[in-house]
Amino acid sequence: MNYPTTRLRRNRQSAAIREMVQEHRLHPSDFIAPIFIMEGEEQKQEIPSMPGYYRYTLDLLGKELEELIEVGIQSVLLFVKVPESKKDNKGTEALNDEGLMQQSVRFIKEHYPDLLVMTDVAMDPYSSYGHDGIVEDGEIVNDPSVEVLAEMAVSHAKAGADMVAPSDMMDGRIGAMRKAMDEAGFENKGIMAYSAKYASAFYGPFRDALDSAPGFGDKKTYQMNPANVHEALREVELDINEGADMVMVKPGMPYLDVVRAVKQNFNIPVSVYNVSGEYAMIKAAAEKGWLNEEEVMMESLMAFKRAGADLIATYFAKEAAKVIADL
Numbered sequence: 313m314n315y316p317t318t319r320l321r322r323n324r325q326s327a328a329i330r331e332m333v334q335e336h337r338l339h340p341s342d343f344i345a346p347i348f349i350m351e352g353e354e355q356k357q358e359i360p361s362m363p364g365y366y367r368y369t370l371d372l373l374g375k376e377l378e379e380l381i382e383v384g385i386q387s388v389l390l391f392v393k394v395p396e397s398k399k400d401n402k403g404t405e406a407l408n409d410e411g412l413m414q415q416s417v418r419f420i421k422e423h424y425p426d427l428l429v430m431t432d433v434a435m436d437p438y439s440s441y442g443h444d445g446i447v448e449d450g451e452i453v454n455d456p457s458v459e460v461l462a463e464m465a466v467s468h469a470k471a472g473a474d475m476v477a478p479s480d481m482m483d484g485r486i487g488a489m490r491k492a493m494d495e496a497g498f499e500n501k502g503i504m505a506y507s508a509k510y511a512s513a514f515y516g517p518f519r520d521a522l523d524s525a526p527g528f529g530d531k532k533t534y535q536m537n538p539a540n541v542h543e544a545l546r547e548v549e550l551d552i553n554e555g556a557d558m559v560m561v562k563p564g565m566p567y568l569d570v571v572r573a574v575k576q577n578f579n580i581p582v583s584v585y586n587v588s589g590e591y592a593m594i595k596a597a598a599e600k601g602w603l604n605e606e607e608v609m610m611e612s613l614m615a616f617k618r619a620g621a622d623l624i625a626t627y628f629a630k631e632a633a634k635v636i637a638d639l
């Protein structure tokens with residue numbers, strides 16, 4: 313008796329054959345490493361809800377960047393922690409050409425010119441209300457916020473950022489940023505749009521890292537409802553038409569269907585953000601000895617590629633690149 317004829321297990325018999333038929337691969341250049349920067353000197357603070365992840369003062373950042381470059385990471389996404397005294401409703405500090413973000417970009421481009429520098433464009437770290445826009449009568453007003461965001465993008469481009477990454481979810485901001493950057497002579501600076509960014513509870517640890525939790529209410533009037541996927545396609549379509557060079561889906565693991573839908577419907581590089589809460593879950597379970605951290609990390613990163621992501625912003629960038637290099 314010779315049954316069955318088709319035996320899928322034949323292609324799984326050895327490491328060699330499994331690798332030959334492997335459909336997706338991870339490479340360090342897939343990863344975007346988020347970087348948290350704070351004011352001050354000679355400090356490296358671990359974020360309690362993100363074990364193994366740190367905020368750096370600028371003078372200590374070089375070493376971390378060198379480690380990333382060493383393992384093959386080619387791009388970083390910068391976030392800054394702003395002291396309470398510099399926050400206001402209009403995000404004034406965000407437009408300061410001598411601000412921490414602008415200084416950080418100049419530092420990185422001067423010392424590590426080949427590293428692709430992306431900057432977070434959003435008002436929440438600068439907002440006394442912790443919102444991504446200007447607050448008027450308890451509402452987050454769209455168009456005045458877009459004006460600030462467009463100026464912010466220009467300020468980052470002027471400092472030398474290669475791409476700006478608006479994470480605010482105001483309507484029309486991509487078009488406004490494209491226009492403002494073009495008018496300022498930065499037509500070659502790119503935009504990675506957080507197009508489908510959901511109002512997610514998975515951002516908790518990040519808000520600890522930047523002390524940027526909303527002071528009142530939530531972000532549901534601008535970030536997307538987790539129940540929607542067609543709406544994500546409308547967001548992506550608008551952002552592409554307004555001039556986005558890449559689009560992003562965020563969070564990652566719970567939204568793989570959205571990544572897939574975006575990839576299938578549009579011809580544009582798609583990135584996914586493996587957010588702080590996803591990182592925290594894996595770290596916490598590993599600390600308890602309940603999961604094998606390295607295997608779960610690599611499996612989740614592979615899931616992003618399988619779903620169709622071209623790029624992955626992840627706090628695991630360095631660890632995963634090391635694993636890949638050892639193979």
Ligand code: PBG
Pocket residue numbers: 432434435436444479480514515516517518519531586587588589
């Ligand atoms: C804010 C911003 C957030 C993240 C990136 N940019 C949080 C938020 O929208 O409240 C979350 C990233 C993460 O959780 O890793 N503009």
